[in-house]
Amino acid sequence: MTNHDDSRRGHAARRPYESPRLSRVRLVPDEAVLASCKSNVTAGPGGPINKCAANPALCSHNAS
């Protein structure tokens, strides 16, 4: 009886079937792995570190 109730409960909680499909989503890799210098707010005594000085094109200081 207990097993029966558990299985019914599990059935009720189950999500409706959604057939698989492929969709493309945009990922910003540098942001996703904390590899871009987001801001200088948290920089220490050495000032903004990371890539700003070495490669200003990659700097995202002004991003949202």
Place this chain on the structure above:
Amino acid sequence: MPADRARPLVLEVARIGLEVSAADPAIRLVAEPAHVPFLAEASVEDCARVRLGPASGRAARQAGRTLFDTGSVWRLEEVGEHRLLTFRSAIFGREPYLAVEFDREYTKGEGETLVGGPILNQNELHPFVYPFDEVVFLARLSRGRGVLVHACGLVIGGRGLLFLGTSGAGKSTTARLWKERGGVTILSDDRIVIRSEGGGYRIYGTPWHGEDGWETPSSARLDAVFILDQAPRNRIQEMTPSTAVAQMMVRAFPAMWDQQGLEFAVKFLADLTGRVPVRRLQFLPDRTAVDCVLDSLRSGDLTARGGTEDIRAARMRDDE
């Protein structure tokens, strides 16, 4: 911020702690302004402890197996049973300006940092310099604790709302618009931690990357999630569960280097989308966007659904 010599600093975010102490008691520990509200006065139950000393070249001599390499700022290596995090900058040469060796669960670490570098300078140790503290929190969150997302989080009338978006999506604009409305607490306009608690979800402010000093070490029950999408008019749209998970995943910071951590994040977000309404918010960057969300909240439209008809309707909208 001045601090007592030899006294460790404990950063607490989402009830998770990171305690940093200096190997040399003469070194003074200093937190950056955004981190100060997040410093714990009392001990934190779930806390990692790290001791930092001046660089000796040991990290450079250690040969580890690379587990993950961002190609720029930081790298994770396996050294025996341990995990070695190294941080570099072209400004400071080829050797890491910071290297910290952790146990596999990231509960205890021993590290060295370059004298005259961004962390240790003139007998002051600034341990919470991007991205060290954030990477450690990501690693610890990925061990079943929660997920860090790229989002503006706010509290209105005790209800927690999340607005997710990558850079440029309008998170800070959203924070400003809601702040102008009043009666709102901004938890952060850039990084929010979501944790599963008490049968629901809770969102926590973080000290990372926010603007205008809006970072708040506070939390709220999560009531709704919006994926930000700037558009010519305001509209709130449902999404299929799979689309909702995918859209949240690409605006989250899972432990990309760790299969277990990635699987945890996917399952966490999949469970969340079944219990908390996740909607696409097409919005104009003005106060009408706030009114649009408030109208939805008042009308009761924001409930977690997921029935067959809901999915069919949402899929048609996804395909539009």
